Amino acid sequence: MQFQNFLLNFIIFVKMKAMTQVHFQIMSKNHTFLPYSSKSKWSAPFTFIQAADTQYGMIDALKENTSSEYNWDKEIKLTEKAIEIANNLIPKPKFFIVCGDLVNAYPGERLKASQIASFKQTFSKLDPKIPLICVCGNHDVGNYPTSKDIQNYRKDFGDDYFSFWVGGVKFIALNSQYYFNDTHVKEYSQEQDNWLKSELKDGIDSNAQHVMLFQHIPWFLVEPNEEMAFYDETKKGSYNLKKELRLKMLELFRSYGVTKIFCGHYHRNGGGFYQDTLEIVITSAIGRQLGDDKSGFRLVKVYPDRITHKYLSFELFDPKDPFLKL
Numbered sequence: 001m002q003f004q005n006f007l008l009n010f011i012i013f014v015k016m017k018a019m020t021q022v023h024f025q026i027m028s029k030n031h032t033f034l035p036y037s038s039k040s041k042w043s044a045p046f047t048f049i050q051a052a053d054t055q056y057g058m059i060d061a062l063k064e065n066t067s068s069e070y071n072w073d074k075e076i077k078l079t080e081k082a083i084e085i086a087n088n089l090i091p092k093p094k095f096f097i098v099c100g101d102l103v104n105a106y107p108g109e110r111l112k113a114s115q116i117a118s119f120k121q122t123f124s125k126l127d128p129k130i131p132l133i134c135v136c137g138n139h140d141v142g143n144y145p146t147s148k149d150i151q152n153y154r155k156d157f158g159d160d161y162f163s164f165w166v167g168g169v170k171f172i173a174l175n176s177q178y179y180f181n182d183t184h185v186k187e188y189s190q191e192q193d194n195w196l197k198s199e200l201k202d203g204i205d206s207n208a209q210h211v212m213l214f215q216h217i218p219w220f221l222v223e224p225n226e227e228m229a230f231y232d233e234t235k236k237g238s239y240n241l242k243k244e245l246r247l248k249m250l251e252l253f254r255s256y257g258v259t260k261i262f263c264g265h266y267h268r269n270g271g272g273f274y275q276d277t278l279e280i281v282i283t284s285a286i287g288r289q290l291g292d293d294k295s296g297f298r299l300v301k302v303y304p305d306r307i308t309h310k311y312l313s314f315e316l317f318d319p320k321d322p323f324l325k326l
């Protein structure tokens with residue numbers, strides 16, 4: 001009898017495991033994004049979706065150790081809403097990029113694996129014709145990442161920095177944690193820097209129609225000369241990046257013709273311009289809000305001579321919004 005019970009429980013366990021295991025194909029490899037790894041020429045205007053901070057677990061985070069009701073059902077529902085809207089957009093967006101803080105648990109935290117499994121499960125509902133692109137945030141690799149943290153992220157999601165081409169436009173995704181603090185990962189950080197310089201040069205040499213960047217932490221929130229904005233007195237984390245490094249990097253990006261850097265991390269919309277030509281675009285969260293915005297994502301439209309974008313909140317989403325048309 002005992003053995004039968006054991007067998008029954010074992011079968012239930014195996015079934016549950018099979019249900020929760022989703023095939024998630026890692027597509028950020030060899031510092032490119034496989035579906036868009038080959039260089040291309042401009043053909044026609046297109047759109048893409050830029051989102052950030054799905055951050056499974058943040059809404060209920062304060063309840064984590066105190067309540068049995070702790071879960072991330074609210075983030076799942078919000079992400080499902082994002083996917084439902086994305087799947088119905090015409091024209092079909094070329095990709096759906098999440099600029100970091102995919103889940104709330106930091107590396108090594110108890111719920112990391114189940115939040116990641118849940119994130120992958122939800123995104124399996126995204127139309128396969130709209131590839132999901134993941135960028136890492138401070139919650140994904142840690143505020144002070146170690147090589148183990150980076151390696152674990154790569155195992156779960158693929159490369160932490162990579163580039164790709166869509167219709168003659170060059171896109172570069174960066175790991176902004178190396179700019180926040182690279183104390184334990186100097187070699188990785190140096191590798192990204194060297195790689196980045198050759199990628200920027202390639203954008204010019206290959207006559208890219210536009211060059212755009214994606215990263216989690218924004219270089220600045222409002223204007224390039226602002227001070228660092230720490231979350232609190234412990235200075236463990238900040239909303240923007242160090243001023244000296246920021247000004248050096250913004251000038252580098254500008255000199256290579258980068259016109260947009262899309263970010264997240266702030267859980268509010270924000271951004272501004274560096275030298276009139278380089279725009280920092282901060283997109284609020286799919287998950288928890290910290291300001292007055294509502295959960296949403298940004299639709300970006302790419303034309304030969306310009307790039308326009310609009311934040312669309314799920315709650316106020318209007319399928320007849322004229323911005324949805326190219």
Ligand SMILES: [Zn+2]
Nearest residue numbers: 101137138265
């Ligand atoms: Zn963040």
